[in-house]
Amino acid sequence: MSLRESVTRFCVQVGSDPLLVQAGGGNVSWKEQGVLWIKGSGMWLADAADRDVFAPVDLNAIRQALAAGALSYKPQTMPGSDLRPSIETLLHGLMPHRFVAHLHAVEPLAHLVRRRLPDVSDSDMEGLALVPYATPGAELAGAVAKALAGSGEVHSLLLANHGVVVGADDMESLQARLDALLRRFAAPVIGTVSPASSRPSSRSSSTGASTRAPSAPLAHEPLILNGTEFTPLLQRGVHGLATDPALYSRLARDWALYPDHVVFLGPSPLCVDDPAAVAEMNSVPLFFFLAGRGVFVSSAFGLAHQLQLQCYHEVLSRQLPSEPLRTLDAREVAGLLDWDAERYRQEMAARTS
Numbered sequence: 350m351s352l353r354e355s356v357t358r359f360c361v362q363v364g365s366d367p368l369l370v371q372a373g374g375g376n377v378s379w380k381e382q383g384v385l386w387i388k389g390s391g392m393w394l395a396d397a398a399d400r401d402v403f404a405p406v407d408l409n410a411i412r413q414a415l416a417a418g419a420l421s422y423k424p425q426t427m428p429g430s431d432l433r434p435s436i437e438t439l440l441h442g443l444m445p446h447r448f449v450a451h452l453h454a455v456e457p458l459a460h461l462v463r464r465r466l467p468d469v470s471d472s473d474m475e476g477l478a479l480v481p482y483a484t485p486g487a488e489l490a491g492a493v494a495k496a497l498a499g500s501g502e503v504h505s506l507l508l509a510n511h512g513v514v515v516g517a518d519d520m521e522s523l524q525a526r527l528d529a530l531l532r533r534f535a536a537p538v539i540g541t542v543s544p545a546s547s548r549p550s551s552r553s554s555s556t557g558a559s560t561r562a563p564s565a566p567l568a569h570e571p572l573i574l575n576g577t578e579f580t581p582l583l584q585r586g587v588h589g590l591a592t593d594p595a596l597y598s599r600l601a602r603d604w605a606l607y608p609d610h611v612v613f614l615g616p617s618p619l620c621v622d623d624p625a626a627v628a629e630m631n632s633v634p635l636f637f638f639l640a641g642r643g644v645f646v647s648s649a650f651g652l653a654h655q656l657q658l659q660c661y662h663e664v665l666s667r668q669l670p671s672e673p674l675r676t677l678d679a680r681e682v683a684g685l686l687d688w689d690a691e692r693y694r695q696e697m698a699a700r701t702s
């Protein structure tokens with residue numbers, strides 16, 4: 350099997366598991382004959398077998414930029430491909446390993462959004478480092494460079510409020526290191542009556558979210574508000590975000606937990622007690638939480654949004670009600686949305702007035 354074939358198989362497997370990757374999130378790369386092959390921006394890992402999702406980038410150019418400390422360097426795709434390389438290309442170039450995977454793995458993420466971060470100093474896992482939160486792109490590459498600079502090989506990274514990175518020189522070791530990380534940072538769903546979340550084997554079955562103890566019946570009827578139809582998201586687990594008081598109370602205070610959640614679902618949630626509040630808005634919201642009734646979505650709410658909201662539910666479902674979480678601050682959120690801090694402040698003010 351060629352390197353590309355074995356990487357493709359891995360990508361489809363992890364990309365089809367909503368507990369590891371959501372929509373176009375995460376990225377995988379391999380280095381071969383002076384080329385860094387990295388998932389293209391916006392591509393889905395799950396699609397790796399069906400279409401070309403890898404962008405070739407000049408590895409030597411990346412290494413020269415990194416050696417010069419130029420973390421703002423923007424890698425370009427080599428001729429022959431029109432994909433744009435992932436925003437995390439420099440991170441992949443920094444890792445010395447032939448194969449690198451960056452995943453938004455739900456169970457480690459459930460640990461990494463807590464104020465009390467995992468202690469890796471006395472870890473039983475060698476080669477593991479914790480990287481403080483940094484904005485994806487140049488800032489994160491800088492934080493990863495620091496983590497890799499110490500003595501001894503670092504092959505697994507826990508990225509606070511973000512996800513994990515694993516590197517290895519062969520695919521078997523990559524898989525083994527990922528498995529070890531997932532075992533070490535397992536996070537069962539709190540208060541489940543049914544077995545913990547299963548890992549669906551394909552994207553089509555990816556709506557099989559975890560369930561919590563008895564919740565209110567799902568709302569089935571769409572709401573027509575100001576001429577716009579909002580349909581209830583008929584997904585029992587995710588609906589719990591609006592119907593389970595413990596989860597609902599988290600929405601306002603624990604929303605901005607990790608980058609893709611903010612980028613896809615916005616900087617703050619729209620929570621209402623009465624649908625009339627939505628009808629009075631000047632713009633049509635993508636979705637909203639109706640207290641005690643469920644999650645209602647507009648026609649613009651697509652599969653990527655759904656997978657992100659499902660991920661958020663999975664992360665919250667793994668927290669004890671007393672567990673304090675660390676949300677991204679105003680500067681960090683603004684950095685994700687390419688906003689200045691002032692625009693963020695105004696947006697927040699508008700949402701809460």
Ligand SMILES: [Zn+2]
Pocket residue numbers: 375451452453485511512
């Ligand atoms: Zn990421």
